[in-house]
Amino acid sequence: MMSIIWPILVIVVTVFGVLGVAAVSTMLERRLLGVFQDRPGPNRVGPFGLFQVIADAMKMLFKQDWIPPFADKPVFLIAPIIGFLAVLLCFGVVPITPIWSVAGNLNVGLLFIFGMLGLGVYSVVLAGWSSNNKYALLGGMRAAAQMISYEVFMGLSVMGVVMAAGSFSIRDIVDAQTNCWFIIPQFLGAVIFFLAGVAETHRLPFDFPEGENEIGAGFHTEYSGMKFGMFYLAEYAGVALSSALVTTLYLGGWHGPLLPPFLWFAIKVFLLICFYILLRAALPRPRYDQLMSFGWKVLLPLSLLNILVTGAVVLLRAGV
Amino acid sequence: MSEVFDNSRAAGAGTGSMGAAVAAFPPHMLMMEEATRDGVPTFWVSRGQIRAVLQAVKAGGALRMLLDLTCVDERQRIHRDGLPASDFTVIYHIQSFDGPIDEVRFKVPLAADDANIASITDIWPNSNWLEREAWDLFGVVFEGHPHLSRILTPPTWVGHPLRKDHYARATERPPYTLSEDQVFDEQEALRFDPESWGMKRHSDNSDFMFLNLGPNHPSVHGVFRVVLQLEGEFIVDAVPDIGFHHRGAEKMAERQTWHSYIPYTDRIDYVGGVMNNFPYVMGVEKLAGITVPPRAQLIRIMLAEFFRISSHLVFYGTMVQDLGQLSPVFYIFTDRERVFEIIEKICGFRMHPAFFRIGGVAMDLPEGWDGEVRAFLDYLPKRLDEYNELVMKNPIFKARTKGVGVYNTEEAIDWGVTGPGLRATGLEWDYRRKAPYSGYDQIDFDIPTAVNGDCYDRAAVHIEEIRQSLRIIRYCLDNMPGGPYKAEHPLAVPPPKPRTMHDIETLIHHFVGVSWGPVIPQGEVRSCIEATKGLNQYYLVSDGGSMSYRTRIRTPSFIHLQQLPMLSRGTMIADLIAIIGSIDFVMADVDR
Numbered sequence: 001m002m003s004i005i006w007p008i009l010v011i012v013v014t015v016f017g018v019l020g021v022a023a024v025s026t027m028l029e030r031r032l033l034g035v036f037q038d039r040p041g042p043n044r045v046g047p048f049g050l051f052q053v054i055a056d057a058m059k060m061l062f063k064q065d066w067i068p069p070f071a072d073k074p075v076f077l078i079a080p081i082i083g084f085l086a087v088l089l090c091f092g093v094v095p096i097t098p099i100w101s102v103a104g105n106l107n108v109g110l111l112f113i114f115g116m117l118g119l120g121v122y123s124v125v126l127a128g129w130s131s132n133n134k135y136a137l138l139g140g141m142r143a144a145a146q147m148i149s150y151e152v153f154m155g156l157s158v159m160g161v162v163m164a165a166g167s168f169s170i171r172d173i174v175d176a177q178t179n180c181w182f183i184i185p186q187f188l189g190a191v192i193f194f195l196a197g198v199a200e201t202h203r204l205p206f207d208f209p210e211g212e213n214e215i216g217a218g219f220h221t222e223y224s225g226m227k228f229g230m231f232y233l234a235e236y237a238g239v240a241l242s243s244a245l246v247t248t249l250y251l252g253g254w255h256g257p258l259l260p261p262f263l264w265f266a267i268k269v270f271l272l273i274c275f276y277i278l279l280r281a282a283l284p285r286p287r288y289d290q291l292m293s294f295g296w297k298v299l300l301p302l303s304l305l306n307i308l309v310t311g312a313v314v315l316l317r318a319g320v
Numbered sequence: 321m322s323e324v325f326d327n328s329r330a331a332g333a334g335t336g337s338m339g340a341a342v343a344a345f346p347p348h349m350l351m352m353e354e355a356t357r358d359g360v361p362t363f364w365v366s367r368g369q370i371r372a373v374l375q376a377v378k379a380g381g382a383l384r385m386l387l388d389l390t391c392v393d394e395r396q397r398i399h400r401d402g403l404p405a406s407d408f409t410v411i412y413h414i415q416s417f418d419g420p421i422d423e424v425r426f427k428v429p430l431a432a433d434d435a436n437i438a439s440i441t442d443i444w445p446n447s448n449w450l451e452r453e454a455w456d457l458f459g460v461v462f463e464g465h466p467h468l469s470r471i472l473t474p475p476t477w478v479g480h481p482l483r484k485d486h487y488a489r490a491t492e493r494p495p496y497t498l499s500e501d502q503v504f505d506e507q508e509a510l511r512f513d514p515e516s517w518g519m520k521r522h523s524d525n526s527d528f529m530f531l532n533l534g535p536n537h538p539s540v541h542g543v544f545r546v547v548l549q550l551e552g553e554f555i556v557d558a559v560p561d562i563g564f565h566h567r568g569a570e571k572m573a574e575r576q577t578w579h580s581y582i583p584y585t586d587r588i589d590y591v592g593g594v595m596n597n598f599p600y601v602m603g604v605e606k607l608a609g610i611t612v613p614p615r616a617q618l619i620r621i622m623l624a625e626f627f628r629i630s631s632h633l634v635f636y637g638t639m640v641q642d643l644g645q646l647s648p649v650f651y652i653f654t655d656r657e658r659v660f661e662i663i664e665k666i667c668g669f670r671m672h673p674a675f676f677r678i679g680g681v682a683m684d685l686p687e688g689w690d691g692e693v694r695a696f697l698d699y700l701p702k703r704l705d706e707y708n709e710l711v712m713k714n715p716i717f718k719a720r721t722k723g724v725g726v727y728n729t730e731e732a733i734d735w736g737v738t739g740p741g742l743r744a745t746g747l748e749w750d751y752r753r754k755a756p757y758s759g760y761d762q763i764d765f766d767i768p769t770a771v772n773g774d775c776y777d778r779a780a781v782h783i784e785e786i787r788q789s790l791r792i793i794r795y796c797l798d799n800m801p802g803g804p805y806k807a808e809h810p811l812a813v814p815p816p817k818p819r820t821m822h823d824i825e826t827l828i829h830h831f832v833g834v835s836w837g838p839v840i841p842q843g844e845v846r847s848c849i850e851a852t853k854g855l856n857q858y859y860l861v862s863d864g865g866s867m868s869y870r871t872r873i874r875t876p877s878f879i880h881l882q883q884l885p886m887l888s889r890g891t892m893i894a895d896l897i898a899i900i901g902s903i904d905f906v907m908a909d910v911d912r
Contacts, residue, residue: 037650134531138553138893204644205716213539213642214893284716285644287894288553 011092011102018091022236027053029236029277036281060229068131068222075130080223080230083123086116087237094244095171097254097261109170110162113245114155117200121147123234124202124209128219139218142288143209146199149295154196156303160189160310161249174253181252185313188306190250192299197242199291201235204280208288243272337361338416338424341380342373349373351404354427357607357843360413362425364404367437370428374412374443377424383417383747385733386440388857388874389450391458393484395432397863399842407432408460411859412440413846413874417733417747421755425846430460439465446736449882457482457570467517472563472911475509481571488568488575512547517559519549526551531893535564539642539897542907546884546896553892558885562878565911573871577837578604579678581868586672588873589909591634592852593627593663594620597676599858602757603847604678607840607862608811614801616680617759622693622796623666623675624849625789629700630659631852632782632789639779639901640711643720648711655703662692678838679812684805693797697790704786712780721775725887725899728773735886736879739854740781741903745773751850763795775902782904811838836866853877853904877909 027042031049034041043049067073093109095101106112121144128140162168164185165176173182183190199206210218220231247253247268254261286294339361343353349372351364365373378384392409394400406429416422428437439462440447451462452471459480462468470477479486487493512530514521521528534545543564549556569588573581585596598620605612612620637652660670666689667673667682675682711717727737729745742749750767752760768784770777806813814833815826832839842864848857854876863869880903888896 033646037647038654039650134529138531142553204646207644211644211894213644214897216537281647282710283645284640284711284714284720285894286716287720287892289892290719 680806
């Protein structure tokens with residue numbers, strides 16, 4: 001009996017946990033931006049403005065669910081769902097603590113994540129295409145080019161970790177960091193992985209698919225109500241996922257002295273989310289082609305170099 | 321300090337000036353020379369000769385700019401003795417930017433039933449919009465113009481608003497209605513037709529996308545529409561569409577007294593505040609022969625420089641925001657708030673104080689003003705240093721702005737670019753220095769310039785100008801003279817109250833001055849200043865009435881925006897946003 005209830009409990013709690021984190025991140029972002037920008041931020045609803053999250057959720061739920069008459073209706077509907085589900089499914093293979101994960105032991109965990117992230121691109125591209133709006137189309141085009149290329153560097157940058165741990169299972173990767181976090185031997189890989197993560201979640205400074213100063217709201221120009229809410233939540237869930245992955249792959253996951261594993265995991269993820277927000281507050285947006293050439297001309301050779309060096313070290317060690 | 325500062329003295333037909341050169345033209349080219357109040361050499365030219373004359377003027381020297389092109393409906397004018405018969409007079413104002421200020425003005429008389437004149441778009445490219453404007457507002461046809469269409473009024477407009485027989489107020493019309501059919505027609509009229517602009521819909525290997533950027537877009541700084549012809553994200557061509565903010569400021573001037581028009585000028589460049597009052601009141605003062613006391617002059621300079629700082633801060637913050645950096649605009653607007661606090665304490669208003677008066681300013685400086693100003697002078701430079709680290713040294717900011725939107729000095733002159741946009745090309749030219757007005761010649765300040773004329777340089781020049789404005793304000797703070805803040809002149813202030821009850825003359829003057837407003841002697845004058853964004857020139861024609869006969873407002877934003885297609889061709893959408901940010905325009909200033 002327990003063998004059935006426990007996994008279901010884990011799944012349900014994880015899903016709602018992720019949704020909760022995504023929702024609270026929206027609030028955290030606005031308050032932190034307020035701090036960075038010398039202004040209060042939303043502080044009217046509830047104590048410290050904490051109920052703003054609920055107010056926002058209510059607003060999104062009750063807004064008119066408008067589908068533009070010129071849009072491709074089925075695709076327009078399905079696009080946000082794809083994006084949202086792809087991010088949620090990724091969390092399935094992230095081990096949060098030694099005892100808490102939906103499928104953290106999956107032996108191809110990392111590959112599963114890359115598969116899901118690949119699917120996530122469809123969400124943005126289809127949204128941009130089906131909206132039948134020129135701004136959305138430009139956003140979708142940018143998204144396709146940006147996310148596909150950054151997936152390449154993301155995949156390559158993480159190979160160093162895979163080689164060092166000798167496994168695609170994220171659980172094994174975390175276990176391999178008991179003594180030394182991978183951020184020390186794999187520093188280059190960690191930086192590239194983080195940058196690619198920013199590009200994957202299309203957050204400032206890499207928010208080209210929606211770059212509001214240039215193309216209005218980009219791929220979700222025509223979206224409103226809960227369908228926009230799904231893009232919005234997926235973005236923050238994506239930030240949480242990217243932070244969780246950096247934590248598990250490079251920062252030792254739940255490992256840490258004194259505090260219980262879950263707290264260590266939560267602290268690391270929280271700090272990374274804050275860093276994401278700081279990036280948004282601090283940096284201007286490069287031009288779209290500059291980002292692409294930065295990726296192909298700088299990040300690609302660097303991640304290949306990283307693989308080469310890591311492979312050599314692994315082989316040397318194995319040879320001894 | 322008692323010296324009278326007058327910005328007309330540099331003009332006039334000195335030897336070697338453009339005016340002298342024109343006066344020496346063969347007699348068949350010129351009809352006559354007219355003496356104007358501002359001393360700018362003014363020549364009447366027949367429409368058959370105007371192209372030849374302008375070509376000769378342009379070829380006569382380097383860096384000659386078509387500063388302004390406008391029109392006057394002369395049909396109701398009383399005082400024009402000895403001038404050639406004319407219903408519509410087209411006016412060309414040429415200014416040289418080579419050395420000290422040197423200007424010349426040409427007038428071409430046209431008959432109402434034959435209001436045609438040859439276009440000069442091939443001589444000065446910036447005459448394009450100016451001619452469209454003159455056609456739109458006066459109905460003067462410029463033959464050979466590449467696209468003579470309405471520019472400030474909607475394409476569906478009937479009539480030419482600045483003609484004297486066009487109504488000025490909505491109350492002169494039947495009540496306005498808007499039927500559904502009309503709405504549809506108005507919208508259809510805004511549909512972009514690439515063929516009419518000579519654009520193709522396809523290239524050899526792809527279809528172009530026509531993207532309607534604006535009039536509601538986060539980065540176009542107001543209601544500005546630009547239609548982009550795109551190949552992928554690259555801009556093949558761009559067609560700016562303006563006029564959404566047009567409110568007929570020039571027409572309003574013809575039904576407001578000289579005095580009550582001052583608050584309207586505040587709102588022309590709405591981030592420039594009293595900077596807009598400056599050329600207007602100086603023009604009226606010149607017409608009326610009023611000498612402004614030194615204290616008022618320095619108060620004016622100080623407030624104008626505060627508004628320059630305020631305007632440049634808005635430029636800085638919004639330009640950076642356009643490039644995706646979200647935070648600096650908040651810090652910068654906090655600084656701007658400090659500026660407004662000071663302005664509010666002095667003027668009683670924040671953005672549009674209308675503080676300048678004919679003959680001086682509205683009131684004296686309040687007690688303790690100097691403390692606030694001094695604190696601000698110490699505060700801002702540190703903040704600017706911080707923004708320098710945050711923005712100007714940021715590699716992403718540099719990558720987005722360096723080498724983007726480049727033009728050189730010659731192109732700038734051809735397109736009528738003045739102000740920081742001109743100085744960023746390396747030309748050290750500032751009206752405050754070349755033709756000092758209101759006492760700028762006593763103040764020591766530098767003219768910041770840059771080399772490359774790209775978006776980065778324009779931003780850098782703006783920032784350095786903020787520092788120079790601080791220097792000017794510090795001078796005003798340390799050297800503020802005593803004395804009256806308003807000229808003792810019958811056209812500027814009412815007669816002294818104690819005397820009104822004793823003699824009938826004073827009483828009548830008081831009555832007329834207060835109920836009609838001052839009657840300004842007839843004449844015409846141009847009055848130009850170095851405004852926040854470039855040269856802002858008012859061309860005032862008085863027909864000896866209590867209201868202006870014609871008020872022409874030459875705003876830098878209108879002229880500068882015109883070069884957008886040239887700058888954006890071949891760039892990407894993101895570059896266009898950087899260029900728009902760096903041009904520093906305000907739509908209210910463009911459309912008037």
